Amino acid sequence: MNKFMELLGDKLMPLAAKLGENRYLTTLRDAFMLAFPLTMFGSIAVVLMNLPFWSDETKAVLQLYLGNAQNATMSIMTVFVVFGIGYSLSKYYKVEAIYGGAVALASFLILTPFFFNSANGELVTGALSLDRLGAKGMFIGMITGFIAGELYRFFVQRDWTIKMPDGVPPAVAKSFAALIPAVLTLSIFLVINIVVQFFFNTNLHDVVYTVIQKPLVGLGSGIIPTLIALFFVQVLWFFGLHGQIIVNSVMDPIWNTLMLENLDAYKAGSPLPHIITKPFMEVFTVGMGGSGMTLAVVIALAFLMKSKQSKEIGRLALGPGIFNVNEPVLFGMPIVLNATILIPWILAPLIVTTLNYFVMAAGIVPAPTGVSVPWTVPIIINGILATNSWLGGALQVVDFFIVLIIWYPFLKLVDRTNIARESEAAIK
Incomplete structure (x- = not known):
């Protein structure tokens, strides 16, 4: 086992380090x-508009007055993501970041059709469809953001800029410096849009959605790829690497797109198309005490174990663990690099996630609606908010006891070791 773990660490840690340092990820x-606080605001509005005890008349009134809170945030999440990509990439290259973000967003809008078919089939022109600014436009937005950011910094770093005299105010000088790079970048995207429209009679939104986004989203919504991603989260954490950040940087575009598609269906009163979404992965994994669902572990250490060390670690970790912060137990027990508890550490989240998936697939518990719940919201409350049903919280209670049962024999083994060590120390 030790040789296997050493081999795995030697192979995995360099790869994880490279992924963690990758500028695009x-x-x-x-x-x-960047989009998180805005989508959180929209999620709060959606929760308020759809509380289960509201009458249909009350919901209609709330939708009238609160609907724009969601339309202006979650429904156009791609807008914020595109701007954030252009901004962050420009900042990485040490060029003027605010203009990088603005150019990326304008490039995305150049590729976006300003027309759509209404519900009754009429063509509406001079307007943007919300779905192209939300779930449906997510992947073309990300691709555009990265390409626009790279083009903009390329032109800036080649010094294709207009330099103003020293006496000119900084804001004006920066604006003129960004002029040529912005015009060149936007011109490239305009030419691309013209070519696609003229020769293929379509738009890049529909091409990317059909060729790239739908297959990837379909793959990411399956239970097997989800379990593989979760497995790597646990393994990376075992070696002391932040598994969530590394794996989520790859999977978040898929899980967030699934979340937005669920939210659109929920608003329309249609069946939810997906079980696995960003809220599913956060509320029913991280939202149960942090990575590895360790709230049950912390409570077992604090109240079911006998050694002084176990009790102290459990009680110190209990407060943070309630709010899904579990570094105290990860490094205090420790879980990191502790081969004794590797099996429950990896196995418990995989078993619970599989159970949750099939329980929701069977319709016993509703799937998450697409509302984004802050990861620090405690267990049961976050389950209810994510599913808009008390059954979401009840499922987490079941999950809690499953994790406890899986971990208990291994915790007793650790506890016996601690008791023996404390007895030896007392004799000395």
């Missing part, structure tokens, strides 16, 4: 974090 992570 870190840029994507930062872009989604």
Whole structure:
């Protein structure tokens, strides 16, 4: 076992380090974090509009007055992500970041059709469809953001800029410096849009959605790829690397797109198309005490174990663990690099996630609606908010006891070791 873990660490840690330092993955992570407080505001509005005890008349009134809170945030999440990619990538290259973000967003809008078919089939022109600014436009937005950011910094770093005299105000000088790079970048995207429209009679939104986004989203919504991603989260954490950041930087575009598609269906009163979404992965994994669902572990250490060391670690980790911060137990027990508890550490989240998936697939518990719940919201409350049903919280209670049962024999083994060590210390 030790040789296997050493071999795995030697192979995995360099790869994880490279992924963690990759400029495109870190840029994507930062872009989604830029959108996070805005989508959280929209999620609060959606929760308020759809509380289960409201009558249909009350919901209609709330939709009238609160609907724009969601339309202006979650429904156009791609807008914030595109701007964030252009901004973060420009900042990485040490060029004027605000103009990089603005150019990326304008490039995305150049590729976006300003027309759509209404519900009754009429063609509406001079307007943007919300779905192209949300779930449906997510992947073309990310691709555009990265390409626009690279083109903009390329032209800036080649010094294709207009330099103003020293006496000119800085804001004006920066604006003129960005002029030529912005015009060149936007011109490239305009030419691309013209070529696609003229020769293929379509638009890049539909091409990317059909060829790239739908297959990837379909793959990411399956239970097997999800379990593989979760497995790597746990393994990376075992070696002391932040598994969530590394794996989520790859999977977040897919899980967030699934979340937005669920939200659109939920607003329309249609069946939810997906079980696995960003809220599913956060609320029913991280939202149960942090990575590895360790709230049950912390409570077992604090109240079911006998050694002084176990009790102290459990009680110190209990407060943070309630709010899904579990570094105290990860490094205090420790879980990191502790081969004794490797099996439950990896096995418990995989078993619970599989159970949750099939329980929701069977319709016993509703799937998450697409509302984004802050990861620090405690267990049961976050389950209810994510699913808009008390059954979401009840499922987490079941999950809690499953994790506890899986971990208990291994915790007793650790506890016996601690008791023996404390007895030896007392004799000395």
